[in-house]
Amino acid sequence: MIRRSAALVAASAVIAAFSFANAPAASAEGELSPVMVVLDSSGSMTARDAGGSGTRMDAAKRAVNSMVDGLPDQAQVGLAIYGAGTGSSGSEKAAGCKDVRVVQPVGAVDKPALKRAVTATKASGYTPIGQALRTAAAQLPKEGQRSIVLVSDGEDTCAPPQPCEVAKELSKQGVDLHVHAIGFRVDAKARAQLACIAQNTGGTYHDAADADSLLGVLGRVTERALRHYEPTGKPITGTADPFTAPTMTPGQYLDTLSPVEERFYAADLQAGDTAYFAATAVFPRGNPRRIEVVDIKITGPNGADCYHRERELHTRAKDDGGALTAVLSWNGTAAGSSKPKGCSVPGKYVFRITRDAKDGIDRVPVELQLRIEPPVTGSMGEPAQTSVVEFAQPPAGAVRAVRGGGSFNEATTLPGSGRYGETIYYGEELFYRVKLDWGQGLAYRITFGGRPDGKTTNIRTGLFSPVRSEMRFDTTAYTGVTKILPTDGKPIATPRVVYLNRNANNAQLRKAGVDGWYYLVAKLGAPSGNDAPGGVPVTIDVAVAGDKVAGPEYGASTGETPASPTPSAGPSEPTPSSTGTQGTGGVEPGGDAKPVAAESSSSLPWIIGGSVLVLALAIVVAALILRRRKPPAPPMYPNGPAQGWSNRP
Known part of the structure; x- marks a missing residue:
C-alpha cells in the first residue's frame, strides 16, 4: 500500500479540524430543468371555443400568458409556435409543413417578451407536430433532465415525419428527455397520437376540454416539467469485470x-x-417495469467475498418513476473488526451494482457516491443517544413559501424550525434538506391538504441521512381529504446527532452517526387515468433541537493502526437490511415504518431559527472557489478531511 506524503497528511489534519462545516451546495437549490413549450397555431385553432368566449387560439393565448406569469424567475423556458406563418391551402402545404418558429430560445425566462410573442400570434396554417418536436428538442441541452410541453388541438397534417416515430427518435437521446402533451378539444385519433408521443418519451398526456381546463393544465404540466430528478456527477463507466x-x-x-x-x-x-x-x-414515469431493484455487494482485495450486500426495491416505478437509492457502508479495516479475514485488511475493495429489471427500459442513469471517513484518533464526542427528539407543540407563525427541488442534488434548504408550504403536483417527488450539526436533531411531519376534486393515489415521505440512507418512511392513500404523515401521529425524527450513535442497537438511531444535510422527501403519486386538476397543498412542520457540540476528532489514515480507540466492529452507519424496501409509493413490506421506541425521549420545544456558523478561513476560501460553479462532478465533500469525508451538498 502506498503511504500518503507528509504534506498530504498535514493537509488532512488541517482540513479535519473543520470536519462537517457544511459548505453551500455546488448546484443551485431548487434548480429547475429547461423546458421548451410548443404551441399549436394551425388553422383549426380559429374555431370557437366551447365556452363561447372566443376562439381556441384566444383560449391558448390566455393559458400561455397565465403560465408565463406563474413561472419562477430562475426558470429556463423557451417557446416555439407552429402553423402561424402560412395559410392552410394546398399550395401552401410545402411551406406550411416547415412552418415552425422559435420565438423565444431556452434561457433565463423573459416574461414580457414571451407574452408579446404569444399575443402577436395568429392561427392560420398546417400542423407539423413531428417537425415541431425536432425543432424544440434541438433548442434544449443535449444532456440532463429536460422537457417539451406540447399543446395541440389536432393530429399532425404533415407526416412524414410521423410524430410517434419522432418521439422514438427523441427517446434514444436519453431517458431524461420527456414530452408532455396536452390535447385541446381533440378527437380520439388525435388523442391517440399525442398519447403515443408522451408514452414513448416517458412523459404524460392530458386532456383539456375547454379554455378553463387548458388554463389549469398548461400551468400545472409546465410547473411539473421544471422539477424533475436531474442526475449529476463525474462521468464514469463501470466494468463487467471486477478486476478491471x-x-x-x-x-x-x-x-x-x-x-x-x-x-x-x-x-x-x-x-x-x-x-x-x-x-x-x-x-x-412510464417505466415498463413496476418493481425495480438495485443491489450492492462488496468484495475485498484479491476478490475476497466480504459476505455483505444491500438491496432496495422500488414498488411503483411504472406509475410514478422517481429515484431509488441503495447504500452500503463498510468499516472492515477498523481496529478490532470481526469481518472476514480477506476483507479486514487495507487494499482495493470492489463494489458491484446490479439492477434487476428483466423488462425494464434500456438504460437508466445511476448516481454513485463514495464517501470515506478516516479513523477517530482522539475524542469521539458525546455518548450515544437512546431516543429521538420530539416537539411539544406545533410551530407558531405563518407558513413560509418554499419550492422543493427535484433531486438530492437540488434539495431546497429549510433553514431551521418553522412551517413551510407549497403545492405538489401529481407524480412529483420533492426534496428538502435541513442541516444538523453534532448535538442537533430534527423532527418533522407533512400535511397533504384536502382537495374536493383530488384523485386517489399514494402519498409518501422519507427521511434520509447525509449518506442517502433512508432512516424512516411512511405512506398512505390520498383520496382528496387532508392527510398527515406519519399516520401514527408521531413525527419522523432523529436522535441528537453524535458519532457514537452508530453503535446503537436501533437502526434508526445508528443512522444518525453522521452530521450534515438530512433530506426530507415528499411524494404525491400519479393517479390512474388522466391527471387531476391543480396540485395538492403541502405543509411541512420542522423542529430542530439541541445545541452544537464538539464532534469526533478525526486523524489521517496512514496505513497504520490508530493508537486511540475506534468504534465497535459493526458498520458505522448500517443501511436497511437486504430484505428492506424503499418504494416511492404504496405500502412496501419489510420497511421500518414504526417510530423508535424512546426510552427517555426528550420533550423539546420548537426552536425558531438556526445556529449561526463561524467558518474558518480555509472553508471560506473553498466556498469562494466553488461558488457559482457547476462542474460536471459536484465536489461532494469540499470541507472534510482529505479523504473526502464531509457533508455532501
Missing part, C-alpha cells in the same frame, strides 16, 4: 445501467477507514 473496475476517489459520479446488468467500481481503503457507497437509480 475503475478506481474511484471520494465524490459523486454518474453512470447508466441496463435492465439486467452488473457493473463494478473500486476504491482504495486504508487502515481504519469507513466507506459509504451509495447508488441512486433514476426511473422515468
Whole structure:
C-alpha cells in the first residue's frame, strides 16, 4: 500500500479540524430543468371555443400568458409556435409543413417578451407536430433532465415525419428527455397520437376540454416539467469485470445501467477507514417495469467475498418513476473488526451494482457516491443517544413559501424550525434538506391538504441521512381529504446527532452517526387515468433541537493502526437490511415504518431559527472557489478531511 506524503497528511489534519462545516451546495437549490413549450397555431385553432368566449387560439393565448406569469424567475423556458406563418391551402402545404418558429430560445425566462410573442400570434396554417418536436428538442441541452410541453388541438397534417416515430427518435437521446402533451378539444385519433408521443418519451398526456381546463393544465404540466430528478456527477463507466473496475476517489459520479446488468467500481481503503457507497437509480414515469431493484455487494482485495450486500426495491416505478437509492457502508479495516479475514485488511475493495429489471427500459442513469471517513484518533464526542427528539407543540407563525427541488442534488434548504408550504403536483417527488450539526436533531411531519376534486393515489415521505440512507418512511392513500404523515401521529425524527450513535442497537438511531444535510422527501403519486386538476397543498412542520457540540476528532489514515480507540466492529452507519424496501409509493413490506421506541425521549420545544456558523478561513476560501460553479462532478465533500469525508451538498 502506498503511504500518503507528509504534506498530504498535514493537509488532512488541517482540513479535519473543520470536519462537517457544511459548505453551500455546488448546484443551485431548487434548480429547475429547461423546458421548451410548443404551441399549436394551425388553422383549426380559429374555431370557437366551447365556452363561447372566443376562439381556441384566444383560449391558448390566455393559458400561455397565465403560465408565463406563474413561472419562477430562475426558470429556463423557451417557446416555439407552429402553423402561424402560412395559410392552410394546398399550395401552401410545402411551406406550411416547415412552418415552425422559435420565438423565444431556452434561457433565463423573459416574461414580457414571451407574452408579446404569444399575443402577436395568429392561427392560420398546417400542423407539423413531428417537425415541431425536432425543432424544440434541438433548442434544449443535449444532456440532463429536460422537457417539451406540447399543446395541440389536432393530429399532425404533415407526416412524414410521423410524430410517434419522432418521439422514438427523441427517446434514444436519453431517458431524461420527456414530452408532455396536452390535447385541446381533440378527437380520439388525435388523442391517440399525442398519447403515443408522451408514452414513448416517458412523459404524460392530458386532456383539456375547454379554455378553463387548458388554463389549469398548461400551468400545472409546465410547473411539473421544471422539477424533475436531474442526475449529476463525474462521468464514469463501470466494468463487467471486477478486476478491471475503475478506481474511484471520494465524490459523486454518474453512470447508466441496463435492465439486467452488473457493473463494478473500486476504491482504495486504508487502515481504519469507513466507506459509504451509495447508488441512486433514476426511473422515468412510464417505466415498463413496476418493481425495480438495485443491489450492492462488496468484495475485498484479491476478490475476497466480504459476505455483505444491500438491496432496495422500488414498488411503483411504472406509475410514478422517481429515484431509488441503495447504500452500503463498510468499516472492515477498523481496529478490532470481526469481518472476514480477506476483507479486514487495507487494499482495493470492489463494489458491484446490479439492477434487476428483466423488462425494464434500456438504460437508466445511476448516481454513485463514495464517501470515506478516516479513523477517530482522539475524542469521539458525546455518548450515544437512546431516543429521538420530539416537539411539544406545533410551530407558531405563518407558513413560509418554499419550492422543493427535484433531486438530492437540488434539495431546497429549510433553514431551521418553522412551517413551510407549497403545492405538489401529481407524480412529483420533492426534496428538502435541513442541516444538523453534532448535538442537533430534527423532527418533522407533512400535511397533504384536502382537495374536493383530488384523485386517489399514494402519498409518501422519507427521511434520509447525509449518506442517502433512508432512516424512516411512511405512506398512505390520498383520496382528496387532508392527510398527515406519519399516520401514527408521531413525527419522523432523529436522535441528537453524535458519532457514537452508530453503535446503537436501533437502526434508526445508528443512522444518525453522521452530521450534515438530512433530506426530507415528499411524494404525491400519479393517479390512474388522466391527471387531476391543480396540485395538492403541502405543509411541512420542522423542529430542530439541541445545541452544537464538539464532534469526533478525526486523524489521517496512514496505513497504520490508530493508537486511540475506534468504534465497535459493526458498520458505522448500517443501511436497511437486504430484505428492506424503499418504494416511492404504496405500502412496501419489510420497511421500518414504526417510530423508535424512546426510552427517555426528550420533550423539546420548537426552536425558531438556526445556529449561526463561524467558518474558518480555509472553508471560506473553498466556498469562494466553488461558488457559482457547476462542474460536471459536484465536489461532494469540499470541507472534510482529505479523504473526502464531509457533508455532501
